[in-house]
Amino acid sequence: MGQIMTRLMAEKGVDIVGAIGRSANIGKDLGEVAGLGYPLNVLVEREEDRVLETRAADIAVVAVGSYMADMLPHFRRCLENGLNVITLAEEAVYPWKTAPSIAAELDRLAKAHGVTITASGGQDVFWVNLPTMLSGASHTIRSISGFVLWNINDFGPEVAKSAYVGWGKRDLEEHLKSHPLPPSFGKNAIQEVAADLGLTMTRVEEVNTLETADVDLECASLGVTVKSGDVIGRSELVTIETKEGIQLSMREGGRLYKDGESDVVEWTIDGYPALHLRCDRVPTQIMCCTQMVNRIPDVIASSPGYITVDQLPKLKFRAAALHHYLST
C-alpha cells in the first residue's frame, strides 16, 4: 500500500520530504522502493523521531497497522511534531466505541497542536459515504445492510494467514476456542455510518463465518492449493441496533475466489423507498490508496482534532495537483 500511495502522491505533485520504513528498504531511495523508475531523492529511514523532527511537512501518511493500540505511538509522534495525519488504519475510521480513550487522547493532542488526524481508505467512499449518501433518498429506514467482499490473493501472505487460509475447518473451529479472532473492520465502518446519520447506537453483535469452497483453489500469496472444504477466508457480520429503531449491518470479508468472481461492495436500504446500490469489480487495493491520497487536502484544511470522514467534505476526484486544493 505504501508503494502504491507513493506513486499516486508523486503523480499528483506531492512534495515528499521524508520516508520512514522497516526492514530491507532502509537506506534506499523511496522512488526505487515504490518502483517508480525514477528517484524521489528521499531515502527511506529507520529513525521515526529524527525524520519527524527534522522535516517540515503538512501531513504524515501513516500506513503501519490496523488497530488503534498498535498505532497510538506512531500517531502520537506525528501529532506532537505538528503534523496532520492521514491513515489507512481500519479501526481509526471510527474509534470512538472500540478505542474511546485512545481516540480522546489523540483528539486532545491534535487540538493542542492545531492539526487533524483522519482515517480514509476504502472505507471512505465505499463503506461509509456511499450508503449514507444513498440514504439521502430515504424517507423512512428499517435497516441498512452492507456486503463487502475482497480477494485475499490481492494482498500479501500476512493477510492470508490472518484469515486462516488453508486450515481445515474443524481444526480451525477448535483452534478459535482458545485463540479468538481479532475485532472486525466492518464494525468501525458501520459505526461511522451510524455516526454520520446521527443515530444513537445501542447494541452491537458480531458473528464470524469461516468460508469454504467446493473446489480446490489456489492461494497465490501463500503459494499453496487449498483443498475443497478447507478454509478459504472468513467474513464477519456486524449488526448494530439504534435507539431510533434503525438496524445497521455489514457483512465484510476476504476469501479466495472461484473463476469469474470479483470484489463487491453492495448496500441495501430497507425502508420507504427500498434502495439498492452495487459496485462490482471493485479495485479494493488501489481504491484504498486513491481515496486516501485524494483526501489529503481535506485533512490539511480541516479544523483540528480527531476528524472522521463524515465531518469532511464529499470526497471527489482531484483533476489538478493536490496543492491546488489547499487554500493559501
Add this chain to the structure above:
Amino acid sequence: MGQIMTRLMAEKGVDIVGAIGRSANIGKDLGEVAGLGYPLNVLVEREEDRVLETRAADIAVVAVGSYMADMLPHFRRCLENGLNVITLAEEAVYPWKTAPSIAAELDRLAKAHGVTITASGGQDVFWVNLPTMLSGASHTIRSISGFVLWNINDFGPEVAKSAYVGWGKRDLEEHLKSHPLPPSFGKNAIQEVAADLGLTMTRVEEVNTLETADVDLECASLGVTVKSGDVIGRSELVTIETKEGIQLSMREGGRLYKDGESDVVEWTIDGYPALHLRCDRVPTQIMCCTQMVNRIPDVIASSPGYITVDQLPKLKFRAAALHHYLST
C-alpha cells in the same frame, strides 16, 4: 409529485402554511388532495401572489414545469417575497449553460432578498452526487458515463405523450424534422457533474434515439397497446468534452418496459482505477420527492443565491422531523 411531497413533508413535521394549485383542486384541503386521509387545514388556492404575500414561510416547494423559461415567473415571485425556493425543475439542476441569463437574474434576486434557490430531486444523489463521489476513488479519469432508465408508466399521460409513445417510428422521424425535440434533462445533470468536479466544459453533443420493442407493450398512462416496432419512448445521449481531456456522458430516457425490467441508474468511470456502480429497481418517482424533501434544511441553511447541489452538504437521511436540522 406534489401529492407525494405533501405527504412526505407532513410526515416529517413540516408546517405547511399555503398551497398553490391549478384546475380541479382549487378550494380543497391539501390533505385531501394529497390523499392523506386527514386534513392539513390548508386550502389549495389559485392566487399565487396573494398566497406568497400573506404567508410567512421558510421555503417554497415549487413543482410546476421543467424548463427555466417557464419557471422564471414562479421562481421570481417566491424570491421577491423573501422565500427560499426548492424545485424539481430539471433544467434548474444546472442552468448556467442552457439558461445563463435567467440563472443570473435569479441569483441576483435571491442574494438581494437573502434567500436561496436550489433544484434537487432524482438528480441530486443519483445523477450528480453518486458519480462525483465515486470519482473520489479515481486517480486519473478518461471518461465518466451515466445510464439512467425510467418507466414511462410511472408517470402521467403528459410524459408518455412528450416521449411520443405509440407513434410509428417512420412517422415520428418525419414529424421530428419540423418539430425538434425539447432539450434533454441529462444535459443539465452532466453539466452539474462537470461543475462539481471543477472541469471546464468545451463541446456538448446531444444524440436522440427513438426506442422500440419487438413485442407489443401496454402504455398504462395513455391506456393503449403499443405495437411491436412502434415507439415506446426515447433516450438522449449527451456527451461533454472538457478542457482537462475528461469526457462526461449520460444516456437518459424513459420508455415502456418488458417483463422483468426496472429503473436503472448506472455510472462507469474509465480511468485508473476503473470504477462502476449500479442501482437496480430505482424507485424513480418516489426518490425524486424524498430527496427534495430531505434537501429542504440544507437550502434554508445555505448562503444566499442560486445554489446547485454540489455546493450543499452531502444529502442524507433525516431521522428526525425536518425542523431539527435547522439551526435556530
